[in-house]
Amino acid sequence: MTINYSMTDSFLDSWREDVLHGLPPRKYDIGDGLSHIHLGPGTVSLFGGPPGTGKTSLTMQCAVNAMAADESLRVCVANVEMPPERLLERQLSRLSGIPLDDIQERRLNGKQRDKLELGFELIEDISDRLVFVRGPFTLDAVAVAADSIDAELILLDYIQRIRPTGKHEDKRGSVDATMDSIRQFASAGCCVLALSAVGRSKDSKGRSSYDGSGLGLASFRESSELEYGADDAYLLVPSPGADKDPDDSVVEVTLKQLKSRYGKPTDCQLSFDRSIQRFDVDEPDDDHRRDLSQSLAQLWEPER
Numbered sequence: 001m002t003i004n005y006s007m008t009d010s011f012l013d014s015w016r017e018d019v020l021h022g023l024p025p026r027k028y029d030i031g032d033g034l035s036h037i038h039l040g041p042g043t044v045s046l047f048g049g050p051p052g053t054g055k056t057s058l059t060m061q062c063a064v065n066a067m068a069a070d071e072s073l074r075v076c077v078a079n080v081e082m083p084p085e086r087l088l089e090r091q092l093s094r095l096s097g098i099p100l101d102d103i104q105e106r107r108l109n110g111k112q113r114d115k116l117e118l119g120f121e122l123i124e125d126i127s128d129r130l131v132f133v134r135g136p137f138t139l140d141a142v143a144v145a146a147d148s149i150d151a152e153l154i155l156l157d158y159i160q161r162i163r164p165t166g167k168h169e170d171k172r173g174s175v176d177a178t179m180d181s182i183r184q185f186a187s188a189g190c191c192v193l194a195l196s197a198v199g200r201s202k203d204s205k206g207r208s209s210y211d212g213s214g215l216g217l218a219s220f221r222e223s224s225e226l227e228y229g230a231d232d233a234y235l236l237v238p239s240p241g242a243d244k245d246p247d248d249s250v251v252e253v254t255l256k257q258l259k260s261r262y263g264k265p266t267d268c269q270l271s272f273d274r275s276i277q278r279f280d281v282d283e284p285d286d287d288h289r290r291d292l293s294q295s296l297a298q299l300w301e302p303e304r
């Protein structure tokens with residue numbers, strides 16, 4: 001076994017230089033209103049939430065936006081549930097505004113085909129920097145695929161189904177080992193986005209449910225190593241009181257930040273338009289805005 005350790009004087013100079021060089025740490029631009037989500041080299045972020053809330057779509061949106069904003073960014077995606085073509089159809093829908101149903105059913109009229117071109121162009125721009133693992137879904141395969149393009153951002157969807165190296169006694173041991181390897185990816189300078197299944201919790205009436213109010217850090221399935229190993233952890237849950245009509249194409253969801261290793265956890269409200277698979281950050285409502293402007297005004301106009 002290799003044992004790693006370092007004397008402080010061996011890295012003091014480079015660290016001092018790093019602190020003083022005046023440039024902020026690299027952070028990906030994943031879209032308007034989402035700057036509190038710190039995704040950058042060397043970080044591990046965990047995204048959990050009930051099935052179908054949009055974790056896959058949100059994290060793919062973040063990755064594609066980051067690639068569009070930074071032409072040097074290379075990304076590796078390992079999705080155990082959906083093939084690349086289906087994942088990209090969601091992005092095509094979002095980027096062109098054409099309903100996903102029409103794309104999936106291949107019922108596109110001339111006008112829609114023209115609009116799709118914009119989406120295809122954007123995807124073509126990132127196509128030589130985006131690699132998908134097709135299987136086996138092991139961390140070794142992820143490492144090979146990521147190395148093939150020197151990927152810096154790795155998206156694992158989802159962590160309980162991606163097998164680590166070696167044999168492990170049970171699911172828990174296997175997820176622990178996966179998190180260990182993910183930390184090694186991060187130490188090598190990668191940004192890892194890991195999606196996680198969550199367990200049901202008890203709702204206010206004692207029933208087993210995925211109700212957002214009962215979910216927390218301990219809800220990440222199989223292992224506490226997940227909550228400790230991640231730098232940041234998020235839960236994507238339906239917003240409290242949001243209209244739960246399953247036919248609505250737009251649903252209100254909350255991205256709760258449960259853990260932020262180096263900052264203050266911040267929640268944010270999002271609208272998820274499922275018909276085009278697009279997430280938008282909700283503007284604070286007028287009352288909230290008024291409260292803020294009043295408090296600001298008071299700051300500048302002290303009581304007379």
Ligand SMILES: Nc1ncnc2c1ncn2[C@@H]1O[C@H](COP(=O)(O)OP(=O)(O)OP(=O)(O)O)[C@@H](O)[C@H]1O
Binds near residue numbers: 049054057101274
């Ligand atoms: N063509 C479509 N039109 C409208 N909504 C759709 C369409 N295809 C998928 N959806 C919805 O979009 C959402 C996609 O969610 P997504 O797969 O990103 O969720 P997830 O949180 O990753 O789920 P899971 O944990 O089950 O993988 C789901 O609610 C799904 O029902």
